[in-house]
Amino acid sequence: xxxAAVQETAAPAGxxxxxxxxxxxxxxxxxxxxxIEILKVQEIRCYEAVTRIANAPEFxxxxxxxxxxxxxxxxMRIKFNLGKAEYDQFTVVIILNVAGRVVGMVVDGVSDVxxxxxxxxxxxxxxxASSFDTRYITGLGTLDSRMLILVDIEKLxxxxxxxxxxxxxxx
Amino acid sequence: MSxxxxxxxxxxxxxxxxxxxxxxxxxxALDVSSPSSEDLNAIFRAAHSIKGGAGTxxxxxxxxxxxxxxxxxxxxxxDELDVRSEMIDVFLLASDVLKGQLAGxxxxxxxxxxxxxxxxxKLKQLAAAxxxxxxxxxxxxxxxxxxxxxxxxxxxxxxxxxxxxxxxxLLADLAGRGALENLSPPVAGAGRKTKKQAGKKTxxxxxxxxxxxxxxxxxxxxxxxxxxxxxxxxxxxxxLKIEAExxxxxxxxxxxxxxxxxxxAGDVQQDCGYGLFPEAVTxxxxxxxxxxxxxxxxxxxxxxxxxxxxxxKLDAAAVKVGRRGEDKLAVPxxxxxxxxxxxxxxxDQMINLVGELVITQAMLAQTASQVDPVIYEKLLNGMSTLExxxxxxxxxxxxxxxxxxxxxxxxxxxxxxxxxxxxxxQVELKTVGEGTELDKGLIEKIADPLTHLVRNSLDHGIxxxxxxxxxxxxxxxxxxxxxxxxxxxxxxxVSDDGAGLSRERILAKARERGMAVHDxxxxxxxxxxxxxxxxxxxxxxxxVSGRGVGMDVVKSNIQAMGGRVExxxxxxxGTRISIRLPLTLAILDGLSxxxxxxxxxxxxxxxxxxxxxxxxxxxxVSGRGRVVHVRGEYLPLVAxxxxxxxxxxxxxxxxxxxxxLEVEGHKTAMFVDTLVGQHQVVIKSLESNYRRVQGxxxxxxxxxxxxxxxxxxxxxxxxxxxxLAEAA
Numbered sequence: 017x018x019x020a021a022v023q024e025t026a027a028p029a030g031x032x033x034x035x036x037x038x039x040x041x042x043x044x045x046x047x048x049x050x051x052i053e054i055l056k057v058q059e060i061r062c063y064e065a066v067t068r069i070a071n072a073p074e075f076x077x078x079x080x081x082x083x084x085x086x087x088x089x090x091x092m093r094i095k096f097n098l099g100k101a102e103y104d105q106f107t108v109v110i111i112l113n114v115a116g117r118v119v120g121m122v123v124d125g126v127s128d129v130x131x132x133x134x135x136x137x138x139x140x141x142x143x144x145a146s147s148f149d150t151r152y153i154t155g156l157g158t159l160d161s162r163m164l165i166l167v168d169i170e171k172l173x174x175x176x177x178x179x180x181x182x183x184x185x186x187x
Numbered sequence: 188m189s190x191x192x193x194x195x196x197x198x199x200x201x202x203x204x205x206x207x208x209x210x211x212x213x214x215x216a217l218d219v220s221s222p223s224s225e226d227l228n229a230i231f232r233a234a235h236s237i238k239g240g241a242g243t244x245x246x247x248x249x250x251x252x253x254x255x256x257x258x259x260x261x262x263x264x265x266d267e268l269d270v271r272s273e274m275i276d277v278f279l280l281a282s283d284v285l286k287g288q289l290a291g292x293x294x295x296x297x298x299x300x301x302x303x304x305x306x307x308x309k310l311k312q313l314a315a316a317x318x319x320x321x322x323x324x325x326x327x328x329x330x331x332x333x334x335x336x337x338x339x340x341x342x343x344x345x346x347x348x349x350x351x352x353x354x355x356x357l358l359a360d361l362a363g364r365g366a367l368e369n370l371s372p373p374v375a376g377a378g379r380k381t382k383k384q385a386g387k388k389t390x391x392x393x394x395x396x397x398x399x400x401x402x403x404x405x406x407x408x409x410x411x412x413x414x415x416x417x418x419x420x421x422x423x424x425x426x427l428k429i430e431a432e433x434x435x436x437x438x439x440x441x442x443x444x445x446x447x448x449x450x451x452a453g454d455v456q457q458d459c460g461y462g463l464f465p466e467a468v469t470x471x472x473x474x475x476x477x478x479x480x481x482x483x484x485x486x487x488x489x490x491x492x493x494x495x496x497x498x499x500k501l502d503a504a505a506v507k508v509g510r511r512g513e514d515k516l517a518v519p520x521x522x523x524x525x526x527x528x529x530x531x532x533x534x535d536q537m538i539n540l541v542g543e544l545v546i547t548q549a550m551l552a553q554t555a556s557q558v559d560p561v562i563y564e565k566l567l568n569g570m571s572t573l574e575x576x577x578x579x580x581x582x583x584x585x586x587x588x589x590x591x592x593x594x595x596x597x598x599x600x601x602x603x604x605x606x607x608x609x610x611x612x613q614v615e616l617k618t619v620g621e622g623t624e625l626d627k628g629l630i631e632k633i634a635d636p637l638t639h640l641v642r643n644s645l646d647h648g649i650x651x652x653x654x655x656x657x658x659x660x661x662x663x664x665x666x667x668x669x670x671x672x673x674x675x676x677x678x679x680x681v682s683d684d685g686a687g688l689s690r691e692r693i694l695a696k697a698r699e700r701g702m703a704v705h706d707x708x709x710x711x712x713x714x715x716x717x718x719x720x721x722x723x724x725x726x727x728x729x730x731v732s733g734r735g736v737g738m739d740v741v742k743s744n745i746q747a748m749g750g751r752v753e754x755x756x757x758x759x760x761g762t763r764i765s766i767r768l769p770l771t772l773a774i775l776d777g778l779s780x781x782x783x784x785x786x787x788x789x790x791x792x793x794x795x796x797x798x799x800x801x802x803x804x805x806x807x808v809s810g811r812g813r814v815v816h817v818r819g820e821y822l823p824l825v826a827x828x829x830x831x832x833x834x835x836x837x838x839x840x841x842x843x844x845x846x847x848l849e850v851e852g853h854k855t856a857m858f859v860d861t862l863v864g865q866h867q868v869v870i871k872s873l874e875s876n877y878r879r880v881q882g883x884x885x886x887x888x889x890x891x892x893x894x895x896x897x898x899x900x901x902x903x904x905x906x907x908x909x910x911l912a913e914a915a
Contacts, residue, residue: 067894070831
């Protein structure tokens with residue numbers, strides 16, 4: 017929640033991101049800062065009312081109409097028990113384009129778009145105790161004094177515990 | 188070159204498949220005793236077009252077969268041979284083999300070369316058995332150039348190493364583009380050599396083999412590039428030279444000095460006179476020229492001179508080509524202009540966009556309804572125009588996906604004919620309402636279940652001729668395929684005047700399989716038993732049917748399309764199976780209901796009625812399962828807020844509304860908070876970005892932009908029955 021009103025800066029950055037694939041969009045969940053590959057991000061939107069889906073896990077908020085496409089919305093704060101799941105005009109949804117699907121992800125806030133060189137990325141230590149499965153973490157990025165958890169968002173979203181896809185379509 | 192060609196393969200495959208289907212339809216419709224020359228010509232044209240296409244793309248197996256086929260057809264249409272029914276059989280066989288070859292080239296399975304050879308042999312035998320000595324078949328190019336904008340090209344190339352068949356195809360191809368003249372110098376000693384081949388010799392074959400340096404003159408409307416393309420497949424481009432010639436010099440060549448100077452007067456009459464010389468019309472320049480070995484072009488002239496003289500000198504070649512083009516191409520030309528090929532993705536994209544437009548329009552209408560109608564009169568007028576236009580636009584866009592059901596029906600004459608012959612039955616197939624239109628997606632999916640039903644009718648329904656006569660029925664059975672619109676759905680019926688379903692046998696079989704049945708079951712429920720997996724009452728398992736696989740697949744296929752199957756049958760009188768399908772997969776008529784603040788759409792096709800029951804009409808079974816008493820019937824009750832775990836204020840049934848659904852002949856009462864309204868909604872997939880949700884068949888976007896889920900009535904009904912069964 018540190019940089020709440022950043023949608024304005026992040027959205028145009030998403031458009032320019034095509035130049036290099038080592039650019040990351042960073043967002044916060046609680047006090048942790050995460051980075052995902054910018055090319056997987058389609059757009060950033062405000063949170064709007066969802067249509068609930070029966071018997072879905074709690075972190076799947078429901079579906080919304082994104083210009084005619086039905087898009088499921090996942091609240092990462094509930095999924096990882098980080099931050100407070102509140103919805104107001106500052107709540108941000110990152111619309112991702114992963115595994116040929118469009119998925120919306122609610123986070124506490126979007127920070128900025130950064131470039132990381134190879135030497136700034138360290139391999140992830142073993143987090144076997146964490147709720148966050150280490151399989152989805154590609155490394156830890158360092159930028160000045162900040163630490164970014166770099167996530168393979170495609171793998172995470174298509175994982176079976178996200179319950180976003182049919183079991184048979186999973187690899 | 189070959190890589191460039193691949194992008195056109197798909198077009199050829201589609202065209203060839205259509206042509207084959209046309210050919211089959213025509214063959215089946217052909218009256219053997221007095222075949223119409225129009226039909227024979229149409230069949231010939233189809234074969235010829237396939238041959239041309241196959242030749243261009245180098246599918247030599249198809250070219251060979253169509254060539255033989257075409258030769259025989261050519262004799263038929265010229266009345267050199269009479270059409271006999273066994274020929275039709277062989278033609279149909281040939282079209283099957285061609286389909287196989289086509290599939291082979293598409294990369295779907297292997298072409299049966301043995302069958303191809305067999306059919307070839309049969310066709311040749313038929314052609315020879317006619318008793319008429321085979322004359323050199325004059326090629327009749329299907330595609331003649333139009334009269335306008337002609338150019339004359341002089342084409343020179345070395346045909347060394349080009350085999351005779353390829354050469355022949357090439358010449359036919361060029362002749363198809365316009366008037367072709369062969370100016371090649373003869374090779375000493377080879378020019379007139381007769382080559383006997385299977386008792387048949389074509390002049391062009393001899394020409395092709397004889398000439399080393401080939402010089403052609405082509406009067407055509409095609410561009411130089413087109414000709415270059417056509418030749419470059421065959422001829423080494425290094426040895427190919429194409430030059431444009433001035434028109435007058437071409438005429439000088441084409442019309443030698445022997446031509447008389449006719450005045451311009453009386454053109455019309457002379458044109459008619461020209462048409463009366465069939466020889467000149469049917470034998471194009473290419474054949475005549477090639478037959479005479481090239482240099483003999485001038486010798487060929489006298490033969491044609493009566494016709495030729497009648498034509499105005501300046502436009503000799505052009506007029507000739509033009510007239511032939513008109514005569515032969517009247518039908519295909521009309522087909523070309525009346526439709527265009529558009530990929531289905533484009534159409535679907537358009538449908539989606541129009542769906543968006545409808546939603547936006549509804550949103551605007553909702554906002555506009557709140558303004559003062561006196562002040563904003565113009566705005567509101569505009570809104571109503573917009574609404575009408577949007578609806579019209581939506582309708583016409585939806586109709587783009589609509590195709591007449593004759594696309595499916597047309598394949599059954601063949602199925603019935605083959606199967607009836609195999610089973611020794613006499614069957615007539617009647618089709619009614621072929622023009623009824625339905626969604627292309629449905630057309631493709633309905634074909635398999637329908638084939639199954641037709642085969643079933645034939646195998647199990649229609650009796651053998653002897654047994655039919657014994658019970659005073661005509662020896663020839665009738666299967667009727669009928670399609671018609673009813674309300675918002677299309678109904679397709681397969682009916683036969685055969686034996687009908689035997690209630691006793693079905694019940695006996697069901698008991699044998701340990702199913703819960705009793706003698707008092709209504710007919711409708713008994714008939715539905717035949718849709719159970721593995722259920723067959725056929726005494727003998729044949730390769731046609733009787734294994735009990737199929738009817739269950741038929742039913743599940745049709746249900747997957749959002750349709751229903753009903754059976755009506757009377758023992759000894761016949762059976763009628765009706766399939767009821769929604770008109771389109773993209774739009775649905777639905778009733779919106781509200782439960783706990785959420786909106787759900789119930790497909791209208793399942794709804795029987797809605798009512799508010801009295802508190803006393805709601806009863807429980809074993810204290811858990813609930814039923815509603817509606818006019819003497821006890822219907823299982825399912826509360827939607829329980830199915831979807833929603834919080835609602837309306838928990839007592841008599842304070843809400845009960846919607847009665849009918850699924851597979853069973854009624855279920857569904858309890859909701861309130862009814863909201865009736866809508867036509869655009870179906871959106873939940874699965875494209877999410878997953879299947881139990882009890883929900885899809886989603887849609889409402890007028891205010893929010894998403895509403897479409898209920899899966901069958902799943903809800905199952906839930907209710909399940910709950911009741913559990914309770915009982």
